[in-house]
Amino acid sequence: PFVLAAARTQRKDPLDGLRYYTGGWNISSEHYWASVGFSAAPVFAAAGVWFAVFGAALFLAGCCYCCCPSRSTSYSRAALVVSLLLLLAFTAAAAIGCAILYDGQGRFHGSTAATVDYVVKQSGDTVDNLRAFSGFLEAAKAAGVGPVSLPDDLKGRIDGVVRRVSSASDELAARTASNSAKIRDALDTIRKILIVLAAGMLILAFAGLVFSACGLESLVYVLVFLGWILVAATFVMCGTFLLLHK
Structure with a gap:
């Protein structure tokens, strides 16, 4: 056994x-x-912090909304203009974030897929070398000088080594194919989830802008709740990305 990429795996171990x-x-x-x-x-x-803190804030806001009687409030033109500008700024920020998320998932998928392809290629080369080594051993059994050939017990030992090497190469090839298929399926699933998250947040951002501009207060509350869930899911996917990337 020998250590692979020791310099690239120096991370703190909680265990x-x-x-x-x-x-x-x-x-x-x-x-x-x-x-x-x-x-x-x-x-x-x-x-976890986002989910708990923003959830608590939503709960308190809901309690205040239900317990305190609603009063009609008139806003100045300046307050309305500032609110509209903030809505536009936050919507633009959300759109930029979604674009970054979409671009990042594409680059992540490409780099990870390239890493898997490299590992599969190295494994394939190892399998080929093992099988070539088995061929050399088979040829070595026929070695001899004139009428003198290898003893039968040595030929039997060579046959045993050939069987073990062939079994190891077949197992390595099978495990490589199985593991690479599982990894590719996982990467494709994560890519689809990230694309859906990016598209969903973009749709929610523009829907929130339209609903807020139209004064559809109840629909805005629904979008805030959905945004709370989506942001938490985005953090989780970001952690999953880091885990797989490392």
């Missing part, structure tokens, strides 16, 4: 007293996954 993990790429190690998960933990924590 080892937050000391840096130095085992390299080793997906069979719980310390590897703990260090990967810890690198994405701040974003998942931000999702």
Whole structure:
């Protein structure tokens, strides 16, 4: 065994007293996954904080709305203009954020897919080398000088090595095909979810602008609730992106 990419996997390991993990790429190690998960933990924590704090704010606002009698309030022209400008600014910011999210998911999918292709290619080369090595061993059994050939017990040992090497190469090829298919399915699923999130937030942003300008207060409240859920989901997907990227 040897360490793969030790310099690129130096992340704090919560299972080892937050000391840096130095085992390299080793997906069979719980310390590897703990260090990967810890690198994405701040974003998942931000999702929890957002969900709790904004949810509490929505609950308090709902209580105040239900408990306090509504009073008709007249606003000045300046207040209306400022409100409209803020609506336009926040809608533009949401649109820019959705565009960044869409572009980012495309680049993430492309880089991760390229990494998977590289690993699959290296695995394929290893399989080819193992099978070529088996061929060399088979040819070695026929080695000899004149009438003198290898003893039968040595030929039997060579046959045993050939069987083990062939079995290892077949298992490596099968596992590579299975794992790469699972990883590609997961990446495609995440890509679709991110695209739906970006499109959904963009639609909600423009719908909120239209509903606010038209004074449809109840629909605006519904959109605020949906936006609360979508932003939390975006934080979760961001954490998932970091986890897979690391």
